Amino acid sequence: MKNLLGGKGANLAEMCKLGMPVPAGFTITTDTCVEFYKNNLQFPAELKKEVDEALLKAEAVMNMKFGDKEAPLLISCRSGARSSMPGMMETVLNIGLCADTIPGLIKKTGNPRFVYDAYRRLIMMYSDVVMEKSEGVEPEEGKGIRVQLDKMLHEVKVKKGYKSDTDLSEEDLKNLCDAFKGRVVEVLGKPFPDNAYEQLWGGISAVFKSWNGKRAISYRRIENIPDEWGTAVTVQAMVFGNMGDNSATGVAFSRNPATGENKFYGEWLVNAQGEDVVAGIRTPNPLNESTKNDQNKHLVSLETGMPVVYKELDNIQKGLEKHFRDMQDIEFTIQDGKLWMLQCRTGKRTGLAALNMAMDMLHENLIDEKTAVMRVAPVQLDELLHPILDPKSEQKASLVARGLPAGPGGAVGKIALTSEKAMEYNKLHIKNILVREETNPEDVEGMRAANGILTARGGMTSHAALVARGWGKCCIVGCEGIKINIAKGEVVIDGKTYKEGDVISLNGSKGWVYENAIKMIDATENPRFQEFMKIVDNHRTMGVRTNADTPEDAQNAINFGAQGIGLFRIEHMFYGKNSEAPLAKLRNMILANNTEERIIALNELEPYIREAAKGTLKVMDGKPLTFRLMDPPLHEFVPQTEEKQRELAKEKGMAFEEIKHRIDALHEVNPMMGLRGVRLGIVYPEITETQFRALFEATAELLKEGFHPQLEIMVPLTISVKELKHQKVICDKVHQEVEKKFGVKVDYLYGTMIEIPRATLVADEIAEVAEFFSFGTNDLTQMTFGFSRDDVNAIVNTYVSEKIIPADPFNTLDQHGVGQLVNLGIQLGRTSRPKLKVGVCGEHGGDPASIEFFYKAGMNYVSCSPFRVPVARLAAAQAAIKNAKCDCGCC
Ligand code: PEP
Ligand code: MG
Numbered sequence: 001m002k003n004l005l006g007g008k009g010a011n012l013a014e015m016c017k018l019g020m021p022v023p024a025g026f027t028i029t030t031d032t033c034v035e036f037y038k039n040n041l042q043f044p045a046e047l048k049k050e051v052d053e054a055l056l057k058a059e060a061v062m063n064m065k066f067g068d069k070e071a072p073l074l075i076s077c078r079s080g081a082r083s084s085m086p087g088m089m090e091t092v093l094n095i096g097l098c099a100d101t102i103p104g105l106i107k108k109t110g111n112p113r114f115v116y117d118a119y120r121r122l123i124m125m126y127s128d129v130v131m132e133k134s135e136g137v138e139p140e141e142g143k144g145i146r147v148q149l150d151k152m153l154h155e156v157k158v159k160k161g162y163k164s165d166t167d168l169s170e171e172d173l174k175n176l177c178d179a180f181k182g183r184v185v186e187v188l189g190k191p192f193p194d195n196a197y198e199q200l201w202g203g204i205s206a207v208f209k210s211w212n213g214k215r216a217i218s219y220r221r222i223e224n225i226p227d228e229w230g231t232a233v234t235v236q237a238m239v240f241g242n243m244g245d246n247s248a249t250g251v252a253f254s255r256n257p258a259t260g261e262n263k264f265y266g267e268w269l270v271n272a273q274g275e276d277v278v279a280g281i282r283t284p285n286p287l288n289e290s291t292k293n294d295q296n297k298h299l300v301s302l303e304t305g306m307p308v309v310y311k312e313l314d315n316i317q318k319g320l321e322k323h324f325r326d327m328q329d330i331e332f333t334i335q336d337g338k339l340w341m342l343q344c345r346t347g348k349r350t351g352l353a354a355l356n357m358a359m360d361m362l363h364e365n366l367i368d369e370k371t372a373v374m375r376v377a378p379v380q381l382d383e384l385l386h387p388i389l390d391p392k393s394e395q396k397a398s399l400v401a402r403g404l405p406a407g408p409g410g411a412v413g414k415i416a417l418t419s420e421k422a423m424e425y426n427k428l429h430i431k432n433i434l435v436r437e438e439t440n441p442e443d444v445e446g447m448r449a450a451n452g453i454l455t456a457r458g459g460m461t462s463h464a465a466l467v468a469r470g471w472g473k474c475c476i477v478g479c480e481g482i483k484i485n486i487a488k489g490e491v492v493i494d495g496k497t498y499k500e501g502d503v504i505s506l507n508g509s510k511g512w513v514y515e516n517a518i519k520m521i522d523a524t525e526n527p528r529f530q531e532f533m534k535i536v537d538n539h540r541t542m543g544v545r546t547n548a549d550t551p552e553d554a555q556n557a558i559n560f561g562a563q564g565i566g567l568f569r570i571e572h573m574f575y576g577k578n579s580e581a582p583l584a585k586l587r588n589m590i591l592a593n594n595t596e597e598r599i600i601a602l603n604e605l606e607p608y609i610r611e612a613a614k615g616t617l618k619v620m621d622g623k624p625l626t627f628r629l630m631d632p633p634l635h636e637f638v639p640q641t642e643e644k645q646r647e648l649a650k651e652k653g654m655a656f657e658e659i660k661h662r663i664d665a666l667h668e669v670n671p672m673m674g675l676r677g678v679r680l681g682i683v684y685p686e687i688t689e690t691q692f693r694a695l696f697e698a699t700a701e702l703l704k705e706g707f708h709p710q711l712e713i714m715v716p717l718t719i720s721v722k723e724l725k726h727q728k729v730i731c732d733k734v735h736q737e738v739e740k741k742f743g744v745k746v747d748y749l750y751g752t753m754i755e756i757p758r759a760t761l762v763a764d765e766i767a768e769v770a771e772f773f774s775f776g777t778n779d780l781t782q783m784t785f786g787f788s789r790d791d792v793n794a795i796v797n798t799y800v801s802e803k804i805i806p807a808d809p810f811n812t813l814d815q816h817g818v819g820q821l822v823n824l825g826i827q828l829g830r831t832s833r834p835k836l837k838v839g840v841c842g843e844h845g846g847d848p849a850s851i852e853f854f855y856k857a858g859m860n861y862v863s864c865s866p867f868r869v870p871v872a873r874l875a876a877a878q879a880a881i882k883n884a885k886c887d888c889g890c891c
Pocket of ligand 1: 841
């Protein structure tokens with residue numbers, strides 16, 4: 001139902017079925033939106049009749065009539081996509097107020113102030129959403145109609161000395177409505193429509209068009225929501241939280257969305273409409289006594305202020321959680337003491353909350369193990385492993401302000417006062433904190449680019465809080481101690497001025513702001529996390545290994561649950577820590593004049609390879625370790641600048657010209673397609689011989705010391721079985737020699753990477769010799785697309801924004817193209833070796849969407865960087881659960 005009615009429409013229908021108090025209404029489907037776009041922004045012909053009929057039914061339930069002079073029904077038009085896009089699309093409220101209906105509504109409610117308040121809200125919202133945004137009008141910064149009307153409202157408040165919107169009198173509001181209409185004509189060149197039906201169709205059209213609004217598009221890009229889905233429009237009778245002090249509106253969660261604590265949690269405002277809570281215009285009151293915090297402890301809770309309504313709401317939230325078996329995010333309105341449910345949806349939550357809720361609900365028997373596993377998104381695990389402020393350093397730091405803890409973890413960075421600045425910093429890899437007056441959906445890209453978010457206004461359910469939480473980003477809202485002056489590029493915190501670019505630190509779990517940078521540390525081992533991962537592994541069938549080439553990384557990966565090493569890149573010992581000595585030997589080998597010289601250099605290099613292999617094999621004792629023979633082109637290991645070449649010449653006691661000549665001889669026009677991988681071993685067999693010897697000897701030594709090494713040797717960049725056979729002759733010879741020398745039997749597997757399209761096409765032949773395949777999807781993507789993996793970013797960015805490709809194929813496997821080769825390779829490989837072990841060790845091995853594909857392709861394991869291991873474990877378990885066959889035997 002969600003696909004057709006959007007999340008909002010579907011859940012409203014569900015609440016109706018459960019007998020909950022929902023205002024009458026109907027939903028126009030997402031299909032209609034798709035039609036609307038196909039028809040060049042025209043409504044399908046039959047829509048008008050269907051809307052009229054549905055409206056008649058809603059009128060009958062509410063006992064009012066849309067556009068009627070005596071008992072006018074007001075309605076809202078709300079957006080709702082299949083998957084929640086909080087604040088990214090438009091809503092229009094109070095539709096139906098016009099010269100014909102206003103007197104009747106005043107008579108009916110006996111509350112003219114309320115009617116004019118609703119009318120001024122309608123003019124503000126409608127002129128902004130329908131007349132400006134949906135018409136594609138792009139005003140200059142600060143000149144938009146909404147800003148102008150807000151300013152007019154503010155001026156009246158200042159002139160009259162009012163503190164709050166609720167101080168405005170009937171007369172004030174009436175005059176404002178007239179002034180607003182005048183300004184609308186002036187700015188937008190046409191009058192605000194004084195006809196209920198014109199308003200209704202304007203509203204429906206604007207909601208459809210907001211699917212393609214800038215913020216919605218950016219949000220979809222970030223969240224990978226397809227452009228084709230479209231939004232539904234729910235047209236629903238209005239109920240009012242702004243009818244006086246016996247009316248209210250609020251937003252609530254059936255459990256705490258930041259921590260997962262099992263307490264009904266939320267915010268409400270008396271005499272207000274929903275937008276007031278979400279927009280952060282007024283600081284909202286707490287819902288109940290037990291969830292009050294430092295910022296709102298002086299405010300009246302709903303539990304105390306309206307105990308009967310609170311009880312009813314509490315029962316409803318319990319019922320909803322039981323029904324949906326998940327944490328619900330609820331919007332409600334109290335009109336003149338009567339509770340109405342406006343929305344419920346599965347609530348967004350931080351990674352920590354997702355984990356805690358999944359485990360709590362499992363223990364409460366609300367959900368089963370599989371559901372618990374599905375409840376935490378793999379990317380949320382990243383967040384759990386995310387850094388926090390070092391508590392010791394935090395104790396010593398100076399606290400300058402407190403706000404609401406809206407998004408977890410810590411963040412340290414330079415102050416950015418605009419989204420643009422945050423994006424600019426991000427591009428330069430400068431950590432930054434986006435500091436804003438209030439929450440604004442237009443800031444979505446800046447929020448994404450920021451390392452942390454701090455706002456002066458807004459509550460825990462404000463837009464910034466919702467979005468940041470969804471992303472697991474550190475965020476503090478409602479921090480009233482900060483005053484921002486964008487024009488001056490500064491922010492005053494606790495009386496002290498900070499410039500844009502000054503560094504501050506945030507503790508998003510507490511809501512505390514510090515000046516200067518505080519040290520960050522990784523979140524410590526969380527027992528809940530361990531318990532969850534155990535359950536995850538119960539449901540996982542595909543193995544998870546890691547790409548690691550040092551004992552430290554290997555140990556780290558084991559701690560994260562890695563079951564082996566899927567890729568040990570031998571050449572990594574020539575980069576980074578302790579690489580000088582082996583690199584010097586390698587360079588001797590590269591610069592050798594002839595085979596004898598090369599063998600001498602290789603003999604000196606061999607002990608280094610042996611030691612590197614042995615160290616990591618020891619840590620991985622009993623677990624498989626795949627060593628990949630040296631892969632990169634040799635020129636990568638020799639200096640390219642004249643200065644460095646001169647230094648090398650001096651070091652080697654050789655003439656500069658001679659060194660230069662030998663290095664120049666290594667030059668290739670397309671080195672990625674040149675002398676690398678197995679080709680190195682074919683052209684210089686002594687290079688692979690040395691590596692084989694080092695690996696077998698390391699293994700033999702460990703066997704003699706009582707360890708249980710599980711050696712796997714992998715040949716890179718293979719295109720033909722003949723290459724494998726060629727290298728295997730050398731391998732067999734060395735293997736025999738080592739076994740004889742050490743007097744032990746050395747078991748090992750001999751396999752290959754599959755990373756060139758040709759290899760997938762002849763995989764059946766390759767598998768005759770290869771005992772395992774590991775897909776190198778980095779190179780396979782490079783070679784299939786013909787995209788250079790090292791410098792393709794600009795092209796990929798444009799291709800993604802032009803929708804030529806859906807995503808960066810180096811991050812998420814191109815299932816449509818490269819995926820076919822992977823499937824073919826596995827299929828062919830297993831025709832000649834049915835039990836062929838298959839894995840992947842390209843970057844895609846840590847990407848959840850790709851992992852599901854690898855699972856379906858029948859891989860035995862994925863291999864990824866140590867920090868991604870938990871993410872891969874969860875993604876693999878979820879893939880198994882999602883794609884489980886039923887027990888019926890029919891599928
Ligand atoms: C690959 O190509 O996917 C791979 C793992 O090898 P490398 O990244 O070392 O080329
Ligand atoms: Mg490769």
